[in-house]
Amino acid sequence: MLVAQVLINxxxxxxxxxxxxxxxxxxxxxxxxxxxxxxxFIVLGSYLAWGLYQSLKIPPWYALIVAAPLFFILxxxxxxxxxxxxxxxxxxxxxTLTFGLDLILNNAMIYFFKADYRKLTLNxxxxxxxxFDVVVPVDRLIATASALAxxxxxxxxxxxxxxxxxxxxxxxxxxxxxxxxxxxxxIYAIAFGLGAALAGCAGVLMALIFPISPLSSSTFLGKAFVxxxxxxxxxxxxxxxxxxxxxxxxxxxxxxxxxxxxxTLSFALLIVFLILRPQGLLGRKGFE
Amino acid sequence: xxxxxxxDAVCRRFSGLQALSEVTLGISSGxxxxxxxxxxxGKTTLVNTVCGVTPASSGRVIFMGxxxxxxxxxxxxxxxxxxxxxxxxxxxELTVLDNVAAAALFSQAGExxxxxxxxxxxxxxxxxxxxxxxxxxxxxxLAMRKRLELAKALAMKPxxxxxxxxxxGLNSAEVEKATALIHQxxxxxxxxxxxxxxxxxxxxxxxxxxxxxxGRLIADGPPREVxxxxxxxxxxxxxxxxxxxxxxG
Amino acid sequence: xxRLNLALLAMIGAMAALPLFGGPYALRLGTIxxxxxxxxxxxxxxxxxxxxxxxxxxxxxxxxxYATGVLLGHGWPLALALITALAASFVLAGLLGAxxxxxxxxxxxxxxxxxxxxxxxLVNNATDLTxxxxxxxxxxxxxSGVLADATFFFYAMWALLLATALMVIAISMSKLGxxxxxxxxxxxxxDMVGLNSTLYKSIAFGLSACFVSAAGGLYAAWVHYxxxxxVFDILYSVKPIxxxxxxxxxxxxxxxxxxxxxxxxxxxxxxxxxxxHSGVLGxxxxxxxxxxxxxxxxxxxxxxxxxxKHA
Numbered sequence: 001m002l003v004a005q006v007l008i009n010x011x012x013x014x015x016x017x018x019x020x021x022x023x024x025x026x027x028x029x030x031x032x033x034x035x036x037x038x039x040x041f042i043v044l045g046s047y048l049a050w051g052l053y054q055s056l057k058i059p060p061w062y063a064l065i066v067a068a069p070l071f072f073i074l075x076x077x078x079x080x081x082x083x084x085x086x087x088x089x090x091x092x093x094x095x096t097l098t099f100g101l102d103l104i105l106n107n108a109m110i111y112f113f114k115a116d117y118r119k120l121t122l123n124x125x126x127x128x129x130x131x132f133d134v135v136v137p138v139d140r141l142i143a144t145a146s147a148l149a150x151x152x153x154x155x156x157x158x159x160x161x162x163x164x165x166x167x168x169x170x171x172x173x174x175x176x177x178x179x180x181x182x183x184x185x186x187i188y189a190i191a192f193g194l195g196a197a198l199a200g201c202a203g204v205l206m207a208l209i210f211p212i213s214p215l216s217s218s219t220f221l222g223k224a225f226v227x228x229x230x231x232x233x234x235x236x237x238x239x240x241x242x243x244x245x246x247x248x249x250x251x252x253x254x255x256x257x258x259x260x261x262x263x264t265l266s267f268a269l270l271i272v273f274l275i276l277r278p279q280g281l282l283g284r285k286g287f288e
Numbered sequence: 289x290x291x292x293x294x295x296d297a298v299c300r301r302f303s304g305l306q307a308l309s310e311v312t313l314g315i316s317s318g319x320x321x322x323x324x325x326x327x328x329x330g331k332t333t334l335v336n337t338v339c340g341v342t343p344a345s346s347g348r349v350i351f352m353g354x355x356x357x358x359x360x361x362x363x364x365x366x367x368x369x370x371x372x373x374x375x376x377x378x379x380x381e382l383t384v385l386d387n388v389a390a391a392a393l394f395s396q397a398g399e400x401x402x403x404x405x406x407x408x409x410x411x412x413x414x415x416x417x418x419x420x421x422x423x424x425x426x427x428x429x430l431a432m433r434k435r436l437e438l439a440k441a442l443a444m445k446p447x448x449x450x451x452x453x454x455x456x457g458l459n460s461a462e463v464e465k466a467t468a469l470i471h472q473x474x475x476x477x478x479x480x481x482x483x484x485x486x487x488x489x490x491x492x493x494x495x496x497x498x499x500x501x502x503g504r505l506i507a508d509g510p511p512r513e514v515x516x517x518x519x520x521x522x523x524x525x526x527x528x529x530x531x532x533x534x535x536x537g
Numbered sequence: 538x539x540r541l542n543l544a545l546l547a548m549i550g551a552m553a554a555l556p557l558f559g560g561p562y563a564l565r566l567g568t569i570x571x572x573x574x575x576x577x578x579x580x581x582x583x584x585x586x587x588x589x590x591x592x593x594x595x596x597x598x599x600x601x602x603y604a605t606g607v608l609l610g611h612g613w614p615l616a617l618a619l620i621t622a623l624a625a626s627f628v629l630a631g632l633l634g635a636x637x638x639x640x641x642x643x644x645x646x647x648x649x650x651x652x653x654x655x656x657x658x659l660v661n662n663a664t665d666l667t668x669x670x671x672x673x674x675x676x677x678x679x680x681s682g683v684l685a686d687a688t689f690f691f692y693a694m695w696a697l698l699l700a701t702a703l704m705v706i707a708i709s710m711s712k713l714g715x716x717x718x719x720x721x722x723x724x725x726x727x728d729m730v731g732l733n734s735t736l737y738k739s740i741a742f743g744l745s746a747c748f749v750s751a752a753g754g755l756y757a758a759w760v761h762y763x764x765x766x767x768v769f770d771i772l773y774s775v776k777p778i779x780x781x782x783x784x785x786x787x788x789x790x791x792x793x794x795x796x797x798x799x800x801x802x803x804x805x806x807x808x809x810x811x812x813x814h815s816g817v818l819g820x821x822x823x824x825x826x827x828x829x830x831x832x833x834x835x836x837x838x839x840x841x842x843x844x845x846k847h848a
Contacts (some may be wrong), residue, residue, distance in 0.1 A: 034643055085827055089643045092590040092778065093826055099775055100822025107816030218771075222654065225647060264658035267651045272646045274640060309559040338728070365731035381721050390719050393712065395731030401715060444730060 008134050010244065010251040012144045019205060020220055020242030021227035022236060023198030024156060025175025029234020030171045030191040033083065036098040038199050039221030040105040041071065042126060045203020046212040047113060050120045050221040059122065060204050067200040067244040079189045087188065100234035102217070117211040150201055154194070156238040167191050171234050195211075223261075226270045232280030239283045292448055292479050293319040293338070298347035300330075300337050300503075307333040309346070309503045315448070319469075320480045320492035323510070324487075326524050329500040331483045332374060335450045339371055340364040354449065357529060365395050370446030372437040372485075374453045378425040384436060385421040388412060391443035404443075411439040415469060429460045439533065449473070451482040455489060487515070487529070499524065541790040542706045549699055556688050564687040566804065568759070571694040573796040575701045575752045576787055577746055578631030580777040582705060583745040585787040586714060588737060589638060593649035594749055595773035596656045601750025602757040602768040603660055609758060613679060626750035627743040634742030639832045641646045647748055650774070667764035671762035677756055690759045698757060701748040704752065705789045708744070717741055744816050779822055785828070 024038045024063070045067050052058040052066065056109065086093050158164040169177040170187050178184055198240040210216065223246070232243020248268060253265045293315040300308040308330045315321055323331050336342045338349055352354065353369060359367075379387050388408035392428040393399050400409075412418045414436040420428060428436060434454055441449055451470070455463050463486065469494055474480055484490050488513070490497065497514040499507040501523040507514045514520055521530045555567045575596055583591045601622045608618035637648050660667050667673055708714045716737045721726040727734050757763050776799065784795025806817045 028643075032643070035645070082823070082827070089826075090590070090647055092584070093592070095592075095643075095646055096775065096778055096782065096822060097826045100826070102660070102820040103772045103819030104818075107813055107819065111813060111816070186760050225651075229647070260662060261658075264655060264662065267654045267658070271637075271648055271655065274636075274644055274651075275636060278640065278644050339730075360733075361728040362731050362733045365729055373726075373729075377723050377729070379722040379726060381722050382718070386715075390727075390732075391730040394716065394719075394727075401712065417781065440730060459786065 002133055002273045004132070005134050006255055007192070007248075008136060012136060012140050013246075013251070014244035015144045015147045015151075015240070016140075016202075016205070016209070017223055017227050018231075018239040019150055019198070021203045021231075022151055022239040023202065024221075024224040025228045025231075025233050025235070025239050026154075026167075027192055027195035027199070028156075028228060030189050031079075031083075031087065033087070033094050033192075034098065035063060035192075035195065036095065036221065037078075037102045038195070038224055039212045039217035039219070040102050040109065040205035041075075041196055042203035042206060042220045043109065043155065043212065043214055043217045044105070045071065045200035046139065046210075047109070047122075047203075048200065049204040049207040050118055050212055053120055053122075060120070060208050061142065062174040063204045063241045064146065064201050067204050068197045069130055070192040071200030072197040074200075075283055076189045076193035078196070079192035080185075083192065084185060084188065106214050106217055110227075113214065116214055117213040117215075119211050120207045122208075124134040146205055147202070151236050151240065153211035154198065157194075158236070163187075166193075167261055171246055209264060211264070222267070226266050228280070229270050229273050229278070229282040230280055232282040238280055238282045243280035247279065290317050291315065294348075294350040294482035295334075295338070296350065297351060298334075298337060298344045300333055300342060300489075301345045305367050307503050308337065308344075311396075311500075311503070311505050311506060312448065313498055313508065315479060315481065317479055318474075318477055319448075319495045320474045320482070320493055322490040322497040323481055323483045323500065324485070324490060324497060324524065325500035328502075330503040331500055332452055333503075334500065335371055335481075335483065338364070339369055339450070361395075361464055365444060368445070368447035369450070370395075370444040370448070372434070372452055372454060372516045374456060376430075376433045376493050378428075378433060378436060380424070380426040382425060383421065384417060384423055384425055384428065385409065385412065387425050387436060388439045391440040393434040397443040408439075408443060414472075415439045416465075430457050431459075432523045434458065434466070435469075438466075442473075446478060448479045448481065451480060451484075453483055453485065454488055455484065463489065464525040487525070491515075528535060545702055545706070545790040545793060546665060548790075549695075549702055552698075553692075553695060556691060557808060561687050562692045566800070568687070568694045570800050571691070571698040571798055572752050572756060572792030573776070573800050574793045575694070575698050575748055576773065576777040577780040577784070578698075578701050578705050579745045579749045579782050581745075581787070581789060581792045582708060582717075583738075583741050584778065585792065586708065586717040586721065588674070588736070589718075589742075589743065590642075590646045590704040590778075591649045591742070591829045592771075592774040592778075593630075593652045593746070594777050595769055595771055596635055596649075596652040597630060597746040597749045598753035598756075599653070599656060599765070599769035600626055600629070600746075601661065601753030602763050603673065603753075604750065605754025606673045606757040606763055606821045607666060609675050610673070611737045615758055618758075619751050623747045623751045624755045627747040631739045631743035634739040638735070638738040638742060650771070653769055653771060657765045660769070668764075670765065672767075673757075675761050675763070677761065690755065691756055694752070694759075697748065698750055700790065702793070704744065704748065709789065713737065713740065731846045773830045778788055779825065783825055783831055 020042060024035060027033055027035045048067055049060045049063040052063045053060065086097055091131050122139065126138045129141060158168055164189050166182045169180065169182055170184055174184060226246055227239060227242035230245050232238030249269060250262045250266060254262050291314050293342060295311050296314045298311045311334065325331055328467055333342065340359050340361040340363065347479050348357045351369065354365065356367065378461055379390060382390065385399050385405060388399065388411050389404040392407045393401060393404035409418065409421065414419055415438050417432060417439060420432065425436060438454065454466055458466065467489055470480065489532050493524055494511060496509065497511050498505060499514060507520045509515045515533055517527060523529065552567065556564060581589065581596055598791060604622040604625060605618045608621060609615065614699050637645060640648055661669050716732050718847065719732060719736050753768060762779055765806040780790045780799045783799060784793065785791030801820060806814045810817055
């Protein structure tokens with residue numbers, strides 16, 4: 001495969017990975033909660049996009065507008081009503097709790113939607129674009145552009161809005177934020193809601209590219225993990241860096257030692273980073 | 289008196305911050321050295337570096353003739369280097385007795401839990417905590433926790449003991465008691481290095497004072513000399529103190 | 538030996554009488570109960586005693602299953618295959634532990650979880666040795682007839698449970714157990730008093746892995762066919778944690794009770810709600826964590842205390 005093609009593929013995939021991971025990273029960085037439901041949120045977002053297209057012919061890029069608030073509310077309520085109770089419990093408890101919640105959501109999706117893979121095929125199909133010898137399907141391009149737009153929006157939100165600044169404050173130093181008058185409980189819920197919204201939107205975008213099934217949720221979750229550890233927690237630039245690195249490693253690995261080893265490679269890379277550089281390329285270390 | 293600990297041009301960096309610069313210091317067996325200086329001078333870092341918590345970036349640490357630069361914390365403990373923490377670190381769920389027994393058990397070879405507990409009683413008696421032996425460590429007051437720290441440090445049969453601000457947070461009666469204990473330890477022949485802000489205690493107990501400022505050793509010598517050293521007055525003691533102590537001679 | 542540990546041994550002793558009362562179904566349930574108890578007890582060594590939330594149980598379960606399966610396929614006798622798997626996983630876990638247990642909290646949890654993924658993929662890809670995704674057929678290892686087979690495997694798993702319980706009780710009464718308790722409460726202080734925490738943690742991790750591997754090996758011999766997604770299932774990592782949380786972290790007796798209660802619930806749900814059984818498991822986990830954070834054992838003492846107050 002042409003080197004340029006591999007690189008472009010990695011670039012496109014990297015942005016998508018970043019989009020998958022950014023919500024997860026935000027929740028981990030701010031609430032110190034590893035949200036194991038994240039993957040299922042993404043799949044649910046995909047189903048939403050699929051459903052909206054099947055029944056109302058609404059294309060995914062508009063479905064984003066529906067998905068974001070819906071998922072935000074879902075995440076906000078989930079945090080406020082359930083997760084908040086164990087927010088100061090040890091790692092074990094929060095991980096197991098989100099695992100349990102994920103079991104419920106995943107099982108519900110399998111029950112209602114069945115486990116078979118569905119595909120959102122755009123009608124009429126929108127083909128691909130080629131520049132020199134490099135081919136990129138347009139749906140991926142749109143997904144990538146949207147992914148970048150989403151991460152850009154989050155970045156602006158964190159930098160420019162009051163809520164965003166409060167979120168960053170809580171991430172940097174929770175206790176100091178409390179002393180500054182930040183309502184940490186609210187911020188936690190907002191951050192989790194944002195994380196869920198980002199996951200839902202990522203799912204909508206993924207529907208353009210990947211087949212949809214509840215069985216993929218652990219794959220998405222796994223990618224999110226690796227991206228966070230590689231790139232660093234709680235920052236947009238970290239998610240982008242991690243996403244690009246992962247996509248690059250997978251792409252090069254696929255081209256050289258074969259695609260079946262791609263997953264092993266990514267998890268092995270995860271372990272290496274955890275041991276040698278837990279804060280990732282750009283990040284500050286998450287809480288312990 | 290033979291030298292028990294020597295630091296040779298020891299440096300310690302923390303990404304961008306030079307916490308210790310070219311610290312060269314020798315400590316003789318049996319002396320009581322006061323380590324003073326403003327906050328952030330590097331006093332606790334020095335203790336951490338000797339005890340293996342944060343290894344030296346360069347330079348050497350020699351303890352009883354052996355180069356121990358960069359050894360692990362538990363190895364330093366087993367060689368006879370013991371310390372207390374500024375913010376006390378008990379084993380919260382264990383009883384007071386077991387806290388001290390743990391120190392005896394793991395730092396000495398050939399101990400069993402039973403023999404460690406017996407020794408622990410003796411150390412608790414020394415610091416005056418025998419009555420609390422069966423209580424959980426979490427229920428102690430701050431002053432008692434400080435004494436528990438000391439008992440733990442002693443259970444390790446140290447050759448060199450670092451006391452990191454044992455008096456922080458204590459009232460004057462408690463400080464007196466602590467000082468008496470330290471006198472007793474010195475009399476028993478343990479080499480002591482104490483990080484301390486209370487000059488009254490330092491002058492009372494220490495045979496020598498070393499002063500750290502911004503990671504550098506700026507003075508090292510007998511107490512009366514050091515407190516008159518203009519650099520030390522400038523960096524730490526302040527003019528009022530100097531005038532007051534000059535008045536007392 | 539304290540009363541709870543004695544109670545544990547008594548309970549295990551009583552279990553031995555099961556074949557006298559039950560047919561194949563009861564034996565099957567009993568074998569799984571013993572297996573779950575082994576997993577939960579083993580996890581408790583690193584999760585409850587040392588305080589490191591390990592999600593690696595499935596990794597070693599799968600390792601043991603495949604190691605034993607492959608060896609049995611080469612004609613090794615069962616006992617030898619199991620002992621080899623046990624020893625190999627102890628060493629492997631000890632070495633991995635020395636590296637992974639330097640991480641704390643979330644990072645350790647993720648690293649241990651990733652271990653499961655990495656091992657599963659490695660096994661998946663080593664098709665020549667393990668059959669890869671197509672699974673591994675394991676030759677029959679024991680006697681003939683359904684009941685004889687079932688009885689044999691019940692007693693084998695029971696014996697392994699007894700060994701695990703004895704190991705765990707021995708740890709809790711030894712210097713190792715004391716050291717692990719110190720590490721759990723304050724690792725910095727533990728280092729400072731001369732405890733070689735890396736060594737202790739590695740040993741704990743090794744011990745938490747070896748009996749799990751043996752259980753995996755027995756499981757493989759029992760079911761005769763395994764594949765990577767079956768034995769390297771994350772649920773084998775999460776279930777022991779739920780059992781330990783149910784029963785009360787740190788107490789071997791509590792943990793085993795948790796395992797038995799969990800199995801009972803699982804069986805009831807499986808029989809009646811098969812389509813949504815994982816969802817129901819999820820609900821169970823959520824309720825457990827929100828309502829009973831200290832496990833069933835806390836319930837017991839609370840009731841006792843309430844009665845005493847009114848006496």
